[in-house]
Amino acid sequence: MPDHPWPTRQTEPADQRRTAARCGLYICHVCGRLSAPADALRRRHGLACPRCRAALHPRKPESLHRTLALLVTAAVLYLPANLLPVMTISRFGQDEPTTILQGVQALIAAQLWLLAVVVFAASIVVPMLKISTLGYLIWSVRTGEKNRRRDRTRLYHIAESVGQWSMVDVFLVAVLVSLVDLDFLAVITPGHGATFFAAVVVLTMLATHAFDPRLIWDAAESSYHEQ
Amino acid sequence: MAWFPLATPTTLETQLNINDYIACTHCDALYRRSPLEPGQSAICRDCGAEVTWEGEGRHEVVLAMAISGLILFAVACSFPVLSIQVGSQIESSSLISTTLKLVQSGFWGLAASMVLFVILYPALTFIGATIVIAGLELLPPKRRPILAVTLRWVTTLMPWSMTGVYVIGIFVSLVKLAKMAEVIPGAALFALIALIPISLMLRTQLSRETLWRRLEDA
Numbered sequence: 001m002p003d004h005p006w007p008t009r010q011t012e013p014a015d016q017r018r019t020a021a022r023c024g025l026y027i028c029h030v031c032g033r034l035s036a037p038a039d040a041l042r043r044r045h046g047l048a049c050p051r052c053r054a055a056l057h058p059r060k061p062e063s064l065h066r067t068l069a070l071l072v073t074a075a076v077l078y079l080p081a082n083l084l085p086v087m088t089i090s091r092f093g094q095d096e097p098t099t100i101l102q103g104v105q106a107l108i109a110a111q112l113w114l115l116a117v118v119v120f121a122a123s124i125v126v127p128m129l130k131i132s133t134l135g136y137l138i139w140s141v142r143t144g145e146k147n148r149r150r151d152r153t154r155l156y157h158i159a160e161s162v163g164q165w166s167m168v169d170v171f172l173v174a175v176l177v178s179l180v181d182l183d184f185l186a187v188i189t190p191g192h193g194a195t196f197f198a199a200v201v202v203l204t205m206l207a208t209h210a211f212d213p214r215l216i217w218d219a220a221e222s223s224y225h226e227q
Numbered sequence: 228m229a230w231f232p233l234a235t236p237t238t239l240e241t242q243l244n245i246n247d248y249i250a251c252t253h254c255d256a257l258y259r260r261s262p263l264e265p266g267q268s269a270i271c272r273d274c275g276a277e278v279t280w281e282g283e284g285r286h287e288v289v290l291a292m293a294i295s296g297l298i299l300f301a302v303a304c305s306f307p308v309l310s311i312q313v314g315s316q317i318e319s320s321s322l323i324s325t326t327l328k329l330v331q332s333g334f335w336g337l338a339a340s341m342v343l344f345v346i347l348y349p350a351l352t353f354i355g356a357t358i359v360i361a362g363l364e365l366l367p368p369k370r371r372p373i374l375a376v377t378l379r380w381v382t383t384l385m386p387w388s389m390t391g392v393y394v395i396g397i398f399v400s401l402v403k404l405a406k407m408a409e410v411i412p413g414a415a416l417f418a419l420i421a422l423i424p425i426s427l428m429l430r431t432q433l434s435r436e437t438l439w440r441r442l443e444d445a
């Protein structure tokens with residue numbers, strides 16, 4: 001890692017921070033350019049970035065509502081994703097539907113511990129942690145929590161970076177379905193649980209994207225809301 | 228790094244050159260830019276996130292990664308990923324055949340996940356990064372707006388390309404099937420494995436900030 005020109009401060013940052021919003025500046029979410037309203041492009045629906053032409057907002061619009069809506073949908077779909085079979089193994093004329101948890105059980109039964117841990121972490125732990133983390137972040141912003149802003153921002157970072165790993169099970173099903181199609185041995189067909197599961201992963205990724213971590217910081221700094 | 232007293236919105240900042248400033252996208256902290264060495268990153272002192280990093284001088288690396296990514300990706304698409312052999316019968320699966328199989332079974336959501344996250348988005352990231360870096364060198368400034376559009380979708384699609392996750396999925400299925408039949412890894416599997424460090428390099432070596440600044444300066 002290269003040296004940081006600006007030392008990281010370990011104490012909790014002061015409430016009166018110098019922020020872009022307080023100086024009346026917009027950060028472009030696509031290219032990162034700062035714009036004052038005076039040099040931004042004017043569009044029918046508001047301001048746009050002069051460099052990349054993306055729409056400019058002081059904060060992601062309707063961030064909390066959108067995040068919550070996506071999160072609730074993901075949480076609801078998480079039930080059929082786990083209860084419905086993700087695939088059906090047909091062997092010797094017998095159909096054997098498998099849910100995600102049963103898949104993990106089969107790996108444990110076969111004593112493939114490492115794989116069992118990987119699949120369990122990716123399919124069960126990560127989505128649940130993601131949904132509860134984002135839920136907690138929304139709640140903390142709503143209640144105006146002022147402490148541990150740095151830690152909560154980090155939490156958001158983690159939720160952001162682990163998102164796509166839950167897709168492992170969906171891709172596992174895809175590979176097995178295309179490969180195991182031997183009438184005399186076994187045939188694997190996909191189940192609707194896999195579709196629901198893919199939807200959950202996409203929805204939680206969209207929810208993370210919809211959340212604006214700057215709201216964590218705004219709670220302690222009233223001036224943004226006054227504008 | 229100087230800290231100014233709080234300014235009232237609009238007045239003070241607009242008189243200063245806005246390009247001298249940069250803000251953290253995670254906590255909105257505003258900083259005055261100080262020059263960075265190539266490869267050096269600036270960390271936000273309020274929230275600890277990376278504010279920017281200097282990607283000047285890394286464009287060749289990004290271009291090399293993007294082009295090798297494209298070649299490997301072509302290999303990954305044209306050869307089987309895995310084959311299983313039972314007796315004399317061989318069944319192969321490639322990225323394309325996997326997608327077709329899901330379409331045939333009527334599982335459109337799964338087929339779409341394959342097409343978008345495993346085939347289209349990774350491919351577009353490699354193509355896009357090649358266009359942007361090569362275009363900065365070759366295209367006259369008049370044509371640069373194409374590059375801005377391209378850079379915009381490259382950075383938007385990057386988090387959605389899931390080659391690494393797909394490879395883990397293949398490994399799990401490989402182990403699962405090994406008991407049942409003889410599993411033969413195909414050329415595409417090796418290409419996909421090689422793509423993981425390449426996409427990672429591309430993702431970390433491409434400085435969004437630096438490229439946008441270059442595009443604007445031109």
Ligand SMILES: [Zn+2]
Binds near residue numbers: 052053
């Ligand atoms: Zn922009």
Ligand SMILES: [Zn+2]
Binds near residue numbers: 251252253256273276
């Ligand atoms: Zn920050």
